[in-house]
Every structure is written in C-alpha cells, then in structure tokens.
Amino acid sequence: MAGLFRTALLTQKLEPRFAKLCIACGSYQQDEQRKSIVASISLEEVTKVYPNGYEAIHGLDLEIADGELMVMVGPSGCGKTTVLRMIAGLEDVSSGLVKIDDQVVNDIAPRDRDIAMVFQSYALYPQMSVAQNIGFALRMKKLPKTEIDRRVREAAAVLGITDWLSRKPAQLSGGQRQRVAMGRAIVREPNVFLMDEPLSNLDAKLRVQMRAEVARVQKRIGVATLYVTHDQTEAMTLGHRVAVMRAGELQQCDVPQSLYDRPKNLFVAGFIGSPSMNLFQARLSDDLTSLSIGNQTVPLPADVFGHRPELRKYPGQTLIVGIRPEDLHAPGSNRVGVDISGVVELVEALGAELLVHFSMDAKLVQSEMSSQANESGEDETDTGQVAVARIEPGYAVRAGDRFTFRVDPQKFEYFDETTEQAIWT
Amino acid sequence: MTSSSGVAVRSKRSRRVRRIATPYLLLLPAVAIYAVFTVYPIYRQFDISFYNWHIFPGASNPFMGWSNYTAIFHDPVIRTAAFNSFLFIVITVPVQMAIGLFAAAVLTDRLPGSMFWRAAVYIPVVTSWVVVSWVFSYLFASQGGVMNAVAGFFSGHTVAIDWTAQTWTANVVIWLLSIWKGVGWSFIIFLAALDGIPKQLLESARIDGAREWHVWRHVVLPSIRGAVTFVTVLLVIGAAQVFTQIFEITKGGPYNSTQSMMTYMYQQAFSNFAFGYAAALASLLAVVLFGLSAAEIRIMRHQDL
Numbered sequence: 001m002a003g004l005f006r007t008a009l010l011t012q013k014l015e016p017r018f019a020k021l022c023i024a025c026g027s028y029q030q031d032e033q034r035k036s037i038v039a040s041i042s043l044e045e046v047t048k049v050y051p052n053g054y055e056a057i058h059g060l061d062l063e064i065a066d067g068e069l070m071v072m073v074g075p076s077g078c079g080k081t082t083v084l085r086m087i088a089g090l091e092d093v094s095s096g097l098v099k100i101d102d103q104v105v106n107d108i109a110p111r112d113r114d115i116a117m118v119f120q121s122y123a124l125y126p127q128m129s130v131a132q133n134i135g136f137a138l139r140m141k142k143l144p145k146t147e148i149d150r151r152v153r154e155a156a157a158v159l160g161i162t163d164w165l166s167r168k169p170a171q172l173s174g175g176q177r178q179r180v181a182m183g184r185a186i187v188r189e190p191n192v193f194l195m196d197e198p199l200s201n202l203d204a205k206l207r208v209q210m211r212a213e214v215a216r217v218q219k220r221i222g223v224a225t226l227y228v229t230h231d232q233t234e235a236m237t238l239g240h241r242v243a244v245m246r247a248g249e250l251q252q253c254d255v256p257q258s259l260y261d262r263p264k265n266l267f268v269a270g271f272i273g274s275p276s277m278n279l280f281q282a283r284l285s286d287d288l289t290s291l292s293i294g295n296q297t298v299p300l301p302a303d304v305f306g307h308r309p310e311l312r313k314y315p316g317q318t319l320i321v322g323i324r325p326e327d328l329h330a331p332g333s334n335r336v337g338v339d340i341s342g343v344v345e346l347v348e349a350l351g352a353e354l355l356v357h358f359s360m361d362a363k364l365v366q367s368e369m370s371s372q373a374n375e376s377g378e379d380e381t382d383t384g385q386v387a388v389a390r391i392e393p394g395y396a397v398r399a400g401d402r403f404t405f406r407v408d409p410q411k412f413e414y415f416d417e418t419t420e421q422a423i424w425t
Numbered sequence: 426m427t428s429s430s431g432v433a434v435r436s437k438r439s440r441r442v443r444r445i446a447t448p449y450l451l452l453l454p455a456v457a458i459y460a461v462f463t464v465y466p467i468y469r470q471f472d473i474s475f476y477n478w479h480i481f482p483g484a485s486n487p488f489m490g491w492s493n494y495t496a497i498f499h500d501p502v503i504r505t506a507a508f509n510s511f512l513f514i515v516i517t518v519p520v521q522m523a524i525g526l527f528a529a530a531v532l533t534d535r536l537p538g539s540m541f542w543r544a545a546v547y548i549p550v551v552t553s554w555v556v557v558s559w560v561f562s563y564l565f566a567s568q569g570g571v572m573n574a575v576a577g578f579f580s581g582h583t584v585a586i587d588w589t590a591q592t593w594t595a596n597v598v599i600w601l602l603s604i605w606k607g608v609g610w611s612f613i614i615f616l617a618a619l620d621g622i623p624k625q626l627l628e629s630a631r632i633d634g635a636r637e638w639h640v641w642r643h644v645v646l647p648s649i650r651g652a653v654t655f656v657t658v659l660l661v662i663g664a665a666q667v668f669t670q671i672f673e674i675t676k677g678g679p680y681n682s683t684q685s686m687m688t689y690m691y692q693q694a695f696s697n698f699a700f701g702y703a704a705a706l707a708s709l710l711a712v713v714l715f716g717l718s719a720a721e722i723r724i725m726r727h728q729d730l
C-alpha cells in the first residue's frame with residue numbers, strides 16, 4: 001500500500017465537503033507500535049460568549065482526524081487560541097459540543113481529558129529541573145519512579161536534550177526551552193496534542209529548525225494535533241490541513257495547496273501566501289472578452305470562462321481580480337500570457353529572486369490582512385498602494401522604471417466585489 | 426603661557442574633585458540622619474548595657490561589665506517573657522500567614538465584590554494599635570463585654586469571665602487581636618505574589634493531571650517562595666517585638682504572666698529605671714533576632730517548597 005488515505009470530513013459551516021488526507025505509512029506503523037488508542041477531535045456548533053457579552057467564537061464546526069496535524073491560523077483576536085483552550089478545558093464552552101474520541105468533554109476537567117499542550121511561553125516550572133519538568137505529568141499519574149525515569153530519558157533522547165536534564169529552565173535558551181516543553185507533552189503519550197504558537201518566541205532561523213522538529217515529533221507520536229499560529233508560513237509548511245479563522249468564524253479549512261490555489265474568499269486570498277496576493281479592482285467587458293485593470297485592458301481567453309462559468313454572470317460589472325506575485329513574470333521569460341505594466345517603486349533583491357514593488361493606475365484592494373500589515377485598515381480600498389511581483393534575479397530593474405510583466409489570465413483569481421467570495425464555478 | 430596652562434590644570438583638577446565629591450555630598454544628608462538616629466542609638470544601647478546606667482544628668486553610672494547579661498539568665502520573669510514571646514511567634518505568625526494566604530487565594534480573581542473584601546481584610550492594618558487594643562479590651566471585658574454576652578446567649582445564663590485577668594485567656598485575646606490586625610499585611614504581600622504567577626503555569630499543571638492541591642504544592646508555593654520568606658522573616662521580627670497590645674490590655678499581668686520580652690524591657694527601663702539591664706535585654710534580643718532571621722532566610726532559600 002503506497003500510503004494510508006484517510007477521509008476527513010471538512011465540516012465548514014455552510015458548505016460541508018470531503019477531502020482526502022494522506023499520511024505517510026511510517027507514522028502509523030510507529031503509532032500502532034506505541035499504543036492502540038485512536039482519538040480524534042470534533043467541534044460541533046461550538047460558540048464562546050464571554051460574560052461581558054462578547055462572542056469570540058460563532059458556531060464553529062471542525063473535525064481533526066486521528067494522527068492529523070491541523071493548523072489553525074488567523075490574525076490576532078480571531079479566536080484561534082480560544083478554540084484551543086476550549087478543547088483543553090481551560091475555557092468553558094458556551095454552547096455546542098467538544099468531542100475527543102467521540103466522547104463529549106465539555107464538562108470534563110483538563111486533567112481528565114488526556115491531552116498535552118505546549119504553551120506559547122512554554123510554561124516550564126521554573127523551580128524544577130528539565131527532568132522534573134518532563135516527568136511532572138507522570139508523577140501526577142503516580143507512575144513508579146523507574147518508569148518515569150525511563151520515559152523521561154526516552155523523550156529527552158528523541159528531542160536531543162539528554163545533556164540538559166539536570167538544568168533549570170532559566171539556564172536554557174529559548175530553543176532549548178521549547179524542546180523541553182515538547183518533551184513534557186510527548187512523554188505523556190497523550191490522546192490529543194495541542195500547541196499554542198509554540199515557535200513565536202524564537203528567532204527566525206531557530207523557528208525554521210524547530211518547525212521541522214515539531215513536524216517530526218508530531219509524526220512520531222501520531223495523534224490528533226491542533227497547532228495554533230498567526231504565521232501563515234508555519235501553517236502552510238506544517239499542517240496536513242489548515243483552518244483559517246477570522247473574527248471567530250472559520251473561513252476555510254483545507255489542505256495547504258488548495259488554500260493557496262483556491263482561496264474561498266478575499267480574506268483567505270490575502271492571508272495565505274507571502275507576499276500576499278495582489279488584489280485589483282477590475283471591470284469585465286460587456287462581451288466577456290477582456291478585463292480592465294485600471295487603464296490597461298487584459299484580453300481573456302475563453303478557457304477562463306470554461307473553468308469559471310459563474311464569471312459569465314458579471315458582464316460589464318466590477319469585480320476583484322487576484323494575481324499571485326509569482327504569477328507576474330519578467331518580460332521575455334517565454335511564458336504564455338498577456339502584458340501588464342507598472343511603475344517600479346522598490347526592488348528587493350533576495351538572492352534567489354527579486355521582489356518588485358510597483359504601482360499601477362488601478363485600484364488596489366487591500367484585504368483585512370494586508371491592511372493590518374500596513375497598520376492602516378481604515379479604508380479597504382486605496383489607489384496609490386503598491387503591488388508586488390516575484391521575478392527571477394538578473395533583471396535590471398530600478399525604482400522609477402516602467403516595467404512590463406507577463407501574466408497568464410488563467411492564473412487569476414476572481415472575487416465578487418460585494419460578497420468578497422471567490423468566483424470558482 | 427605658563428600661567429594659562431597652570432589655570433587649565435587647576436580647572437581640570439577642580440572639575441575632577443567636583444565629579445568625585447558630588448555623589449558623596451548628595452548622600453551626606455541621608456547618611457547623617459541614619460548615623461544620628463540609627464547607628465548611634467544602637468551603639469549607645471550596646472554601650473549602656475555594660476553600665477548601671479541612670480537617666481538623670483550627673484548621676485554616676487558604674488561600669489558593670491557583663492553582669493547585666495549574666496543577670497538575664499537568672500531572672501525568672503525573663504523565662505516567662507521569653508516563653509510568651511516564643512508562643513506568640515509560633516502561634517500568630519503561622520496563623521496570620523495561613524489566613525493571609527487563604528484570603529489572597531480566594532480574592533486573587535477579580536470577582537464581583539472582591540475589591541470590597543480586599544479592603545475589608547486590609548483595613549485592620551491601618552488602624553491604631555492603641556485604639557484596637559482598647560476595642561478588644563471592651564469586647565472581652567468581664568462586665569458588658571461582647572464575648573461574655575455571646576457566651577451567655579448560647580449557654581442560657583449570665584457569663585462573667587474576666588478574659589484579660591487570667592493568663593491563658595489573656596494570651597488568647599492578645600493573639601486574636603494580633604492575628605486580626607496583622608492578617609491584612611501578609612494578605613497584601615501574598616496577593617501581589619499570587620498575581621505575579623503566570624496563569625499558564627497553573628493551566629499547564631492542570632493539563633498535566635495535577636489536582637488543585639498538587640498545583641499549590643508544586644507550582645504556587647514554589648512560585649511565591651520569595652514572598653513567603655519575606656513575610657515569615659518580617660512577621661517573626663515583628664512578633665518578637667510585640668508590645669503595644671500587651672501593654673494596653675494586660676500591662677504584662679497578672680503577675681508578669683503575660684509579659685513579653687519588649688514589655689518586660691519597657692518595665693525594666695521606665696518603671697524600675699534599670700536602663701543598663703533593659704539595654705542588655707535589647708542587645709540580646711537583637712542578636713537572637715538577627716540569628717533567627719539569617720537562619721530562616723537560609724533554610725527557605727535551600728528548601729524546595
């Protein structure tokens with residue numbers, strides 16, 4: 001069997017659908033050797049209302065299969081940590097059901113849920129040594145000392161922290177503390193693994209290293225895992241599936257590539273991808289043969305409508321068109337497509353690529369995420385903002401130049417201007 | 426040319442002197458006040474302890490050597506006073522700390538009404554020792570006292586216990602007053618310490634399977650160890666110097682049975698005018714308290730609470 005395919009229900013509130021999730025055989029073999037418990041996490045119409053009346057989560061439906069690493073991503077205050085804390089039992093559920101392994105756990109104390117959690121601050125007990133920290137949960141279970149010692153040493157060996165077992169957390173660096181926090185979680189062999197932005201306190205280089213470590217450990221323990229982050233790169237690289245949250249609502253839940261290729265709405269389009277998708281206000285011609293982006297007209301091949309028949313309902317109407325920075329190519333790159341041009345504002349040479357920031361005579365639409373990044377957000381649309389293209393290095397591009405990009409209209413994403421929903425079908 | 430270079434050298438030297446002298450000049454007032462009102466009295470007390478010292482000007486103050494100190498060990502009242510002080514420490518300090526910590530734990534969450542209860546617990550601290558001692562004297566008075574009225578209500582007949590005239594009941598009244606008035610102080614310190622514990626530590630312990638007792642044993646108490654040490658040391662020092670409430674309620678009686686080290690010291694100095702003996706007592710108490718505090722800090726620093 002080339003791989004184990006597991007069907008996981010992607011229960012989006014309005015549009016439930018099915019997707020296949022592939023998990024490598026190796027992790028499951030290890031899992032079966034380790035223990036036979038199979039547990040999933042399921043949230044059904046979960047709502048969280050705080051005593052002051054603020055509704056943080058609105059009727060969330062989500063299912064995380066056994067062995068799956070689900071990454072929940074979204075901007076600050078979107079409710080992702082609240083969801084995690086409700087699963088952990090650290091927050092009450094106002095309505096709806098939280099299930100672990102098909103058992104409703106709404107009223108079960110955190111200690112009885114058989115979960116392990118890695119906190120953003122690591123939450124290591126400062127007065128205990130690394131070994132005592134890792135073995136704390138086992139001590140609470142009243143396991144024999146020799147068994148605790150064996151399991152602590154095993155976990156330490158997996159994470160490469162055997163040499164630090166006698167140290168106190170204050171004597172460790174951020175990355176080392178992060179490993180200890182992971183060790184404390186995995187030593188319990190939990191049913192469910194929860195991680196609350198565990199890498200956000202690390203520097204960029206260490207974060208990349210630890211990302212791989214997290215993926216390795218999760219694969220090894222092979223239990224349902226919810227990983228919360230605001231970093232979409234972390235989400236895309238780690239998650240078997242990614243759930244995008246905004247203001248307490250699930251926007252889209254899908255495998256990373258699908259999120260990237262087919263964002264369900266403007267928010268997801270702006271959130272997933274770095275640099276963000278360029279979103280322009282555009283007008284479809286009455287005869288559906290071209291698209292006007294500012295004062296530039298882009299001819300549209302009939303194939304575009306073949307893939308998105310709904311687009312035919314927008315003749316002569318304004319819509320929002322999204323172009324990924326990597327779909328804007330330098331001229332002469334032997335790419336099929338049409339040309340659009342802009343005035344270069346800034347060039348960032350990253351070695352392997354050039355990021356060309358350019359302005360166009362077109363209304364650039366800012367999604368909520370881009371607005372937050374620019375610390376504005378007062379007005380969602382603004383002319384004068386710059387778009388970004390990611391092109392191969394070696395082109396002589398200078399600020400102030402007028403530069404022509406080659407772009408394939410088939411790669412455009414289209415969004416309804418009013419509903420901000422993608423025009424897919 | 427030579428003259429101008431000489432002026433430059435002098436100016437440079439004067440700047441250097443000013444730079445070095447300024448911090449010392451700024452410190453001088455504080456150091457002077459400390460020297461006059463703290464260092465000198467300590468020295469003088471130690472000095473007086475070696476004399477049969479009289480407060481009257483011109484009176485002779487014969488040198489006594491260590492005899493004031495040796496007399497302490499033969500004084501029967503000292504044994505009672507030391508025992509009472511010891512009892513006062515071992516009863517009031519742990520009880521104040523326990524109640525203070527319990528109140529802090531209950532009131533650490535900002536629940537409705539918690540501000541009122543925080544204030545209620547702390548208010549006794551800011552009242553006058555003399556006033557509340559009188560209030561307690563009336564509460565426990567043999568005639569018309571509230572406690573006797575309460576006892577009478579429950580027993581069904583008139584009760585006229587003279588609480589402050591009997592050794593043990595008088596001690597209990599003094600302990601109750603001291604605990605009631607002192608709890609607020611340890612409460613405030615513990616409240617601040619509990620507020621400083623990262624919530625995630627407690628949550629992590631709960632997820633790790635710890636019951637509330639284990640959370641306290643393994644996370645909360647070790648996290649507030651500094652505050653516990655601080656409160657213990659200061660309460661012990663304060664309790665060893667218990668004076669006002671005893672002086673106001675029993676004056677150390679009946680028959681010196683409720684004397685503490687401080688009330689007895691006061692009596693020796695200002696009733697018996699044995700200043701040398703009182704100074705020797707004070708010196709000895711200071712040494713004992715210093716040793717006790719050092720031991721407490723050392724033990725708590727090395728103890729994994």
